[in-house]
Amino acid sequence: MEVLSLKSVPKEFKMELLKSLGLGVSEDGFVTKEGKPVMDEYIERHVRFENMAIFPGSTIVIDDNPLSIASYIEAHGEIV
Amino acid sequence: MSDPLESASKGFVEGILEWSSEKIPELVRRFRDGELAFVKDRNNIDLVRAQKESAEYKLLSPYVAKGKLSILLQMGLALRQIENDPEKLEDLRQKIYGKFGTTELRIAELVKIGIVTQLLTYLVKIFRNPKDVESRLTSFLNQVDDLALFIKKDDLVEGKANLVMLRVDANPAHMAIIFGTGNAKPVVLKILRRIKGNPRNFLIEIQEEGNQITAFVFSPETRERLAHWAVPLTGEEATSKR
Numbered sequence: 001m002e003v004l005s006l007k008s009v010p011k012e013f014k015m016e017l018l019k020s021l022g023l024g025v026s027e028d029g030f031v032t033k034e035g036k037p038v039m040d041e042y043i044e045r046h047v048r049f050e051n052m053a054i055f056p057g058s059t060i061v062i063d064d065n066p067l068s069i070a071s072y073i074e075a076h077g078e079i080v
Numbered sequence: 081m082s083d084p085l086e087s088a089s090k091g092f093v094e095g096i097l098e099w100s101s102e103k104i105p106e107l108v109r110r111f112r113d114g115e116l117a118f119v120k121d122r123n124n125i126d127l128v129r130a131q132k133e134s135a136e137y138k139l140l141s142p143y144v145a146k147g148k149l150s151i152l153l154q155m156g157l158a159l160r161q162i163e164n165d166p167e168k169l170e171d172l173r174q175k176i177y178g179k180f181g182t183t184e185l186r187i188a189e190l191v192k193i194g195i196v197t198q199l200l201t202y203l204v205k206i207f208r209n210p211k212d213v214e215s216r217l218t219s220f221l222n223q224v225d226d227l228a229l230f231i232k233k234d235d236l237v238e239g240k241a242n243l244v245m246l247r248v249d250a251n252p253a254h255m256a257i258i259f260g261t262g263n264a265k266p267v268v269l270k271i272l273r274r275i276k277g278n279p280r281n282f283l284i285e286i287q288e289e290g291n292q293i294t295a296f297v298f299s300p301e302t303r304e305r306l307a308h309w310a311v312p313l314t315g316e317e318a319t320s321k322r
Contacts, residue, residue, distance in 0.1 A: 001114065001115060002110075002116050002117070003116075003117050003122070004116060004117070004119075005121050006120055006121075007120060009099055013101075013104075017104055017108070017118070020104050020107075020108045021111065043175055043178060043179050045178075050120070053117070053120060054117060054118040056112065056113075056116065056117060064119050064120035065171070065172070065175055066124050066158045066175075067151070067172065068175075069125055069128045071151055074147070074151055079125060
């Protein structure tokens, strides 16, 4: 699997990308799915748009931090 | 101008210059096919991968089950890696605490300062059989609040010495670790002298680094096994300064 960094991606592009993936963004900046904030299942916190990581499969959205990334890899296998 | 799809195919990419809506269907297609993931930036994946590829993780990981302890090993090593960045360090500490709690944060911090690796080294020498080592290490980590004692300068020497000996006897690893920093160092040394004076002849290994002292206390029954390996631990009291 390849990984695309969204660090320098314009906000509008990211919003459009999210929409194409069936996701959205709430007014207070959280990633949403079907209108509800998406929870990072590993740290049990809502995922902020500015700090999101999205993995394929069942479109897993997590916060981009070492604990969540390590937990994802532990559960799903190596990313790259 | 660089193309995001072409760049992504080379792995990570930052600073993309060309982002147009026409690119999105192809990105989505590759995502749906399981070929592509999106992250904020590469730092966290790089950090995690570096820990998993480290010699220390490869040494430790065969002795812990996949899951929480394996994650805590990685997080402890990650904490060490980012220790010069106080903001990132505190953020990760808070996330470990928020996810798991105080005990698990303590395990990660013991990994960070190298204690768990030292502990494993001793357990391998004492028990040899990998299954025994794994069960003892796991048992120790699960009881870390009781078996890794941070000594404070006001702690009572006799009470702590008795507590340490009691806990060494009562756990399957047959050992405990005590720490002290700054003003607590002399208290640790007094506690160790007290334990050393016990007729059962506990085995003690002391390590000093800067203003911190760490001591591994082993049950008398481990003496013979450690002696078999002819390591410095066979002395009454071995001291090393790193």
